[in-house]
Amino acid sequence: MSGKLLIKNGFVFDPVNGVDGEIMDVAVENGRIVEDVRGTDVRVIDATGMVVMPGGVDVHSHIAGSKVNSGRALRPEDHYRDYEIRRPGLRSGVGYTVPSTFVTGYRYARMGYTTVIEPATPMLKQRHTIEELNDIPIIDKASFPLMGDCWFVMEYLEKNMLKECAAYAAWLLKALKGYALKIVNPGGLESWGWGRNVRGLDDNIPGFNLTPREILRGLCKVNQMLNIPHPIHVHANRLGQPGNYQTLIETMDCVRDLYNGTKPVIYLTHCQFNSYLGESWIELSSGAPEVADYVNKHPHVVIDIGQVIFSSATTMTADGPFQFQLHLLTDYKWVNADVECETSAGVVPFKYKKRSYVHAIQWITGLELALLIKDPWRVFLTTDHPNAGPFTEYPRVVGWLISRKAREATMKKVNARALKRTMLDSIDREYNLYEIAIVTRAGTAGILGLKSKGHLGVGADADMAIYDFNPRNIDLSRDYKLVRRALRRAAYTIKTGDIVCVNGEIVKSTEGAILWVNPSVSQDLENAVVSDIRRRFRDNYTVEFENYLIDESLLINSRPLKIKGGV
Amino acid sequence: MEVFKNVLCPFCGCCCDDLEVEVDSNKIINVKNACALGRGKFLSIGEHRLLKPLVKVDGELVETDLEKAVEKTVEMIKNSSYPVFYGFGCASCEAIKLCLEMADLSGGLADNISVVCHGPTILGLQDMGIPSATLGQIRHRADLIVYWGCNPVEAHPRHTIRYGPLSSGRFVTGRKSRRMVVIDVRKTPTATMADVFMQVKPNSDFEILTALRALVNDLDLEVEEVDGVPVAKLEELADMMINAKFGALFFGLGLTMSYGKEHNIEAAIALVRDLNKKTKFVMIPMRGHFNVTGANEVFTWQTGYPFCVDFSMGYPRYNPGETSAVDVIARGECDLLFIIGADPCSHLPHYIVERLKNVKLVVLDPSITPTVKMADVAIPVAYVGIEASGTAYRMDGVPLQLRKVVDPPPGILSDVDVLNRIVRRLK
Ligand code: SF4
Numbered sequence: 001m002s003g004k005l006l007i008k009n010g011f012v013f014d015p016v017n018g019v020d021g022e023i024m025d026v027a028v029e030n031g032r033i034v035e036d037v038r039g040t041d042v043r044v045i046d047a048t049g050m051v052v053m054p055g056g057v058d059v060h061s062h063i064a065g066s067k068v069n070s071g072r073a074l075r076p077e078d079h080y081r082d083y084e085i086r087r088p089g090l091r092s093g094v095g096y097t098v099p100s101t102f103v104t105g106y107r108y109a110r111m112g113y114t115t116v117i118e119p120a121t122p123m124l125k126q127r128h129t130i131e132e133l134n135d136i137p138i139i140d141k142a143s144f145p146l147m148g149d150c151w152f153v154m155e156y157l158e159k160n161m162l163k164e165c166a167a168y169a170a171w172l173l174k175a176l177k178g179y180a181l182k183i184v185n186p187g188g189l190e191s192w193g194w195g196r197n198v199r200g201l202d203d204n205i206p207g208f209n210l211t212p213r214e215i216l217r218g219l220c221k222v223n224q225m226l227n228i229p230h231p232i233h234v235h236a237n238r239l240g241q242p243g244n245y246q247t248l249i250e251t252m253d254c255v256r257d258l259y260n261g262t263k264p265v266i267y268l269t270h271c272q273f274n275s276y277l278g279e280s281w282i283e284l285s286s287g288a289p290e291v292a293d294y295v296n297k298h299p300h301v302v303i304d305i306g307q308v309i310f311s312s313a314t315t316m317t318a319d320g321p322f323q324f325q326l327h328l329l330t331d332y333k334w335v336n337a338d339v340e341c342e343t344s345a346g347v348v349p350f351k352y353k354k355r356s357y358v359h360a361i362q363w364i365t366g367l368e369l370a371l372l373i374k375d376p377w378r379v380f381l382t383t384d385h386p387n388a389g390p391f392t393e394y395p396r397v398v399g400w401l402i403s404r405k406a407r408e409a410t411m412k413k414v415n416a417r418a419l420k421r422t423m424l425d426s427i428d429r430e431y432n433l434y435e436i437a438i439v440t441r442a443g444t445a446g447i448l449g450l451k452s453k454g455h456l457g458v459g460a461d462a463d464m465a466i467y468d469f470n471p472r473n474i475d476l477s478r479d480y481k482l483v484r485r486a487l488r489r490a491a492y493t494i495k496t497g498d499i500v501c502v503n504g505e506i507v508k509s510t511e512g513a514i515l516w517v518n519p520s521v522s523q524d525l526e527n528a529v530v531s532d533i534r535r536r537f538r539d540n541y542t543v544e545f546e547n548y549l550i551d552e553s554l555l556i557n558s559r560p561l562k563i564k565g566g567v
Numbered sequence: 568m569e570v571f572k573n574v575l576c577p578f579c580g581c582c583c584d585d586l587e588v589e590v591d592s593n594k595i596i597n598v599k600n601a602c603a604l605g606r607g608k609f610l611s612i613g614e615h616r617l618l619k620p621l622v623k624v625d626g627e628l629v630e631t632d633l634e635k636a637v638e639k640t641v642e643m644i645k646n647s648s649y650p651v652f653y654g655f656g657c658a659s660c661e662a663i664k665l666c667l668e669m670a671d672l673s674g675g676l677a678d679n680i681s682v683v684c685h686g687p688t689i690l691g692l693q694d695m696g697i698p699s700a701t702l703g704q705i706r707h708r709a710d711l712i713v714y715w716g717c718n719p720v721e722a723h724p725r726h727t728i729r730y731g732p733l734s735s736g737r738f739v740t741g742r743k744s745r746r747m748v749v750i751d752v753r754k755t756p757t758a759t760m761a762d763v764f765m766q767v768k769p770n771s772d773f774e775i776l777t778a779l780r781a782l783v784n785d786l787d788l789e790v791e792e793v794d795g796v797p798v799a800k801l802e803e804l805a806d807m808m809i810n811a812k813f814g815a816l817f818f819g820l821g822l823t824m825s826y827g828k829e830h831n832i833e834a835a836i837a838l839v840r841d842l843n844k845k846t847k848f849v850m851i852p853m854r855g856h857f858n859v860t861g862a863n864e865v866f867t868w869q870t871g872y873p874f875c876v877d878f879s880m881g882y883p884r885y886n887p888g889e890t891s892a893v894d895v896i897a898r899g900e901c902d903l904l905f906i907i908g909a910d911p912c913s914h915l916p917h918y919i920v921e922r923l924k925n926v927k928l929v930v931l932d933p934s935i936t937p938t939v940k941m942a943d944v945a946i947p948v949a950y951v952g953i954e955a956s957g958t959a960y961r962m963d964g965v966p967l968q969l970r971k972v973v974d975p976p977p978g979i980l981s982d983v984d985v986l987n988r989i990v991r992r993l994k
């Protein structure tokens with residue numbers, strides 16, 4: 001984070017500031033965007049004929065922690081053919097769907113991404129997540145603690161002690177250096193402790209006097225009380241089951257009344273996996289039109305798609321019962337990793353095949369969501385890495401979004417019956433670059449509440465991607481392959497003012513920051529709740545209270561966000 | 568006097584983190600809550616202590632200073648054509664990371680002591696996955712606990728109380744609400760605690776597991792007994808497993824290191840996997856040293872592989888049977904062995920130790936071990952978890968912090984500090 005930079009003459013796409021491909025200069029000093037730089041020590045990057053965007057911000061990608069590492073350990077066959085050789089200043093490592101930590105940082109930076117969120121961390125193993133995040137170079141990162149099925153949360157909600165629940169959530173985010181509240185298959189994970197699952201929002205959770213709906217509503221209220229920058233981040237019930245689009249819409253709808261007209265109150269992740277129509281696998285079809293219709297009409301909801309790539313994948317979620325069902329369905333190897341008092345997790349390798357009817361439906365569903373939801377600020381590009389495909393294939397997804405021709409090329413190869421039963425072929429919409437910039441950085445940074453990211457206004461973090469293609473000379477729709485190639489290997493990636501990547505090669509490895517939130521809670525309430533937690537801690541956990549906490553000194557580069565408001 | 572609370576015990580894979588250590592003028596005078604093994608470690612750190620760096624001159628180990636020992640080590644690594652970095656059962660994750668960096672930088676090989684303990688568990692996992700959980704799940708829910716080929720009463724003394732049959736949880740409280748089964752080749756002290764003890768012949772685990780799995784899947788066995796165990800007894804056990812609300816299988820070296828090795832583990836995984844179609848069942852390996860699990864974790868996130876990682880091609884390669892420390896030493900390919908957090912000269916097979924006579928040896932250790940005595944360079948370090956802090960992973964993958972409660976003897980650094988000095992000069 002040093003010197004002065006001037007990026008000259010690029011076509012700048014900065015949706016937050018309404019800049020749509022205008023030729024502009026961008027100046028950088030001390031790691032931030034500034035009005036102008038002067039002097040003999042300014043390094044000038046000639047971006048003539050290139051696209052300049054804020055650095056990519058990935059809002060949901062499993063890159064670090066216990067279950068990711070289980071995925072790595074489980075799959076030597078995933079790494080054998082995809083490796084990175086050590087170069088001076090850089091470490092060696094492996095890919096493919098579950099890359100090692102160093103490679104994860106390098107590969108994101110190579111694509112012009114500079115911030116990535118690990119969206120599911122068990123609190124008891126947060127130290128593991130932090131250790132891995134520390135070992136992911138260059139990019140900034142954050143993690144979402146899995147709070148939905150946490151006993152303390154459920155107990156407070158059972159007793160309708162919302163204020164205490166909020167104070168607990170606030171304390172947890174602060175004590176464990178988390179960024180937002182994650183809910184996975186609410187109630188289903190606790191049920192999985194007994195090998196069971198919940199079937200819908202109003203099932204009773206075994207051992208608790210509580211339903212999934214109450215968890216969702218309770219934590220949604222808590223999130224608002226605390227003024228957490230990101231809405232509750234939800235992986236809905238019944239993921240991966242035929243007919244689940246209804247559960248998804250019910251989940252969205254269950255917090256509709258909590259919307260006060262300002263910011264969205266619920267984030268539904270990898271919705272492709274939750275948007276299936278039909279009673280069985282044989283009748284499976286896309287429920288994306290229904291889901292998109294709901295999202296279009298309801299501003300309290302934001303989603304990401306979880307787009308399927310036809311490649312190998314490693315499914316890994318906190319949704320233990322889903323992972324077990326997937327194992328039974330495929331007979332692929334299966335890791336289960338339940339975490340006491342908190343959550344479960346599972347890992348199952350997978351391969352998406354074009355000719356498979358079900359996989360084709362999944363591919364179609366994701367794209368339909370992206371194309372049918374009208375407002376790009378409320379639907380984001382993800383592959384739920386590595387669940388629906390590795391993040392390194394984002395450029396391929398962009399290709400499908402910007403080009404009907406690209407979709408047609410793939411449609412020619414996918415299961416024909418699946419195409420016939422869906423409407424993808426009839427959709428003509430093509431994203432422009434402005435919209436791509438929204439669904440990959442401006443919108444994601446916005447929904448994360450990262451005010452200094454996702455845009456190039458004065459004062460923003462100098463995180464930038466420069467891609468080598470001229471949007472005025474090419475037709476995105478026709479030349480999508482050229483765009484795809486350019487996105488795979490950024491001409492330049494700039495992270496906090498450092499040039500870290502040139503022409504797709506990492507030229508410098510830096511330490512990215514770990515972002516976390518520090519919500520405000522009145523001292524009395526915090527003391528009361530912490531002493532309650534401390535008193536009951538041993539009853540719940542097999543570790544001591546003090547050993548559960550994450551000291552800030554463990555974070556190599558710590559960046560807390562103080563939140564105003566609160567309880 | 569100062570009392571340190573919530574101290575992690577740096578001895579076995581239980582990683583008990585509730586110890587209270589009383590310190591007076593930098594001397595540990597008492598340790599509360601620990602078992603005899605853990606307590607013993609805290610109270611005996613002064614014994615057999617390596618206090619000065621040693622280098623071999625004309626076949627004799629002579630004292631030197633840290634600077635010279637580091638210098639010599641750097642020179643040896645630089646001159647080595649294939650250095651092997653090995654050990655890590657008793658090192659912090661922070662130290663392990665630095666050794667992986669050295670292996671990567673020098674194009675050597677890194678391996679950890681799993682290769683002689685739970686390596687087969689890793690191979691079984693890579694073949695089939697593993698249905699597992701943290702230990703608290705068992706404490707709260709398990710009404711059936713099976714120990715197979717392990718003897719926690721002697722090797723992990725607080726396991727049964729903190730996490731096992733004697734623990735008390737939210738849904739299942741205490742010993743009376745749990746059934747305990749021990750399967751072993753001899754009647755161990757753990758077996759005497761059990762409701763059911765099934766004595767099996769050495770090296771018959773695979774057959775027994777396979778038979779159990781058949782019974783769990785409602786298949787008839789056309790025999791009266793399996794390797795000496797009556798089928799009726801196996802049926803009883805299979806029924807117990809199916810009828811448990813939550814079952815847990817703990818397994819140890821009796822399963823991983825007996826005849827069949829990873830095939831035993833695969834049979835056990837297949838059994839537990841199938842049990843999940845009928846009820847809830849999990850399994851956890853009884854890892855021995857306090858941070859051998861952490862070694863696997865760090866290896867995996869940095870290189871993609873839990874052990875046996877070769878960097879000679881410039882990237883991580885993994886092929887156990889070819890790329891383990893034992894393999895390369897046996898083939899005579901390694902010319903420098905760098906050891907930390909292990910004592911291979913006492914633990915590795917004799918024919919491997921013989922081979923070490925032709926290999927340069929660098930050892931970082933707090934005490935004078937048989938390996939130190941064979942070393943070309945030995946550098947004393949602090950006892951991590953007592954004289955230095957760091958991170959360790961419990962047998963179920965729960966990460967915990969190692970605390971420093973006393974200063975190391977004068978002039979002695981932590982392994983991380985020593986390694987940092989070496990790594991800085993290698994770059
Ligand atoms: S059981 Fe193991 S970790 Fe616990 S006190 Fe004894 S030796 Fe230490």
Ligand SMILES: [Zn+2]
Pocket residue numbers: 060062119269270317384387
């Ligand atoms: Zn996900």
